[in-house]
Amino acid sequence: MNFVDDSVILQLSAAHRLYWPHWTEFQAVSELTLAKAWTLKDLVVSMTCRSQGHDREVKIQVYTEATTYLWVSMVTTLMPGLFHSRSELQSAWSATVQSEVRAESSQHRKVLHCWLKSLPRELNLTAAYKHTRKAPLAPPGPSEPPLAGDLHGGQTAPASLPGDQGCPERPGGDPTHCGAGLPGWTPLYLHRPDPPLR
Structure with missing residues (x-):
């Protein structure tokens, strides 16, 4: 596309080109x-965008045949849990500036890194956060004895069991165990303390 305007005080000539061969690549160029x-002779303003995988690249240039007024380049990587950007800027009025930003995020870790360099100074900043959680207490192991009165499967023996030789609470019962020899029941061994010495 071309545009020409000629007036008494100003003559303007502009041309614009658009190049878009694929959705992952785009370029626009204007000449003034x-x-x-x-x-002002042959001022070119160019912008280029490219995409490849997780990377995005952008370049902006403003220049003539004799002078580069502005040059910007930026590459960005964007993934789940990760943002990484690197950029560089050059202009006719200032020194070159380089920068980098990196951010990582996961369930237990957060990291932010920023870096900026412009002669003669350089700035480097990093912040990190890590979340730690105490391990839960382990359940009682199978080797630990059950509590008194607690039988296999968390059941408690009834007061009277058919076929039982008796418990300490019953007259004539065996004071050493209860529920022995019954199917489905685990014997519970009780120990009677020795009588006190007189």
């Missing part, structure tokens, strides 16, 4: 020429 009151 001024004459009469202001003189």
